Amino acid sequence: MIFGNPDLFGICVEPIEAWSTEEIKNGVMCFVLQNRIIGGIFFRSTLGPELIRMKSIIPSLREGKREISSEWSAADAFAHLKNLSFPETEEDEYRSHIISTWSLMDAGIDVFHEVLSDKDERILYSEGEGKPIGELILPLNTVLDVFQSAVAEMEAILKDSEGREGA
DSSP: EEETTTTTEEEEEEEEEOOOSOOOEEEEEEEETEEEESSSSEEEEEEEEHHHHHHHHHHHHHHHHOOOOSOEEEEEHHHHHHHHSSOTTTTTTOOOOBBHHHHHHTTTTTEEEEEHHHSSSEEEEEEETOOOOEEEEEEEEEEHHHHHHHHHHHHHHHHHHHHHHOO
């Protein structure tokens, strides 16, 4: 199932029974930006940890951090957000803007979120080292709304699988 509008931004979550065990629910998890799966493939994901990761991102999305001028190029903004999210030393200030799930990060795909104004936000992403930086401008709270919808469905999927295991 895709949450959001895949023409803009969506999250695809689909449990796959053949990949799952009685204890672990596995499935597909990916981001869809402008009708394209980021990374070009469906990523096999363990849905429980992905749910925890996504829930941990929601407070940051609600906060709506603004760090960068909308005048910055996508490449410069991406580099700045990456430095904030992955500081080089423990003394460097940490302010996470990364919204990648575990499976995306494992594949080397970084996706960052930034509020631009009272009306707009943007996603900046790279599909790996040396790949071009992508940028997508969205109406404010689009990413938050999609994350909340995906989290609610993932909770229902995992709760349903727990209920069947106990039956």
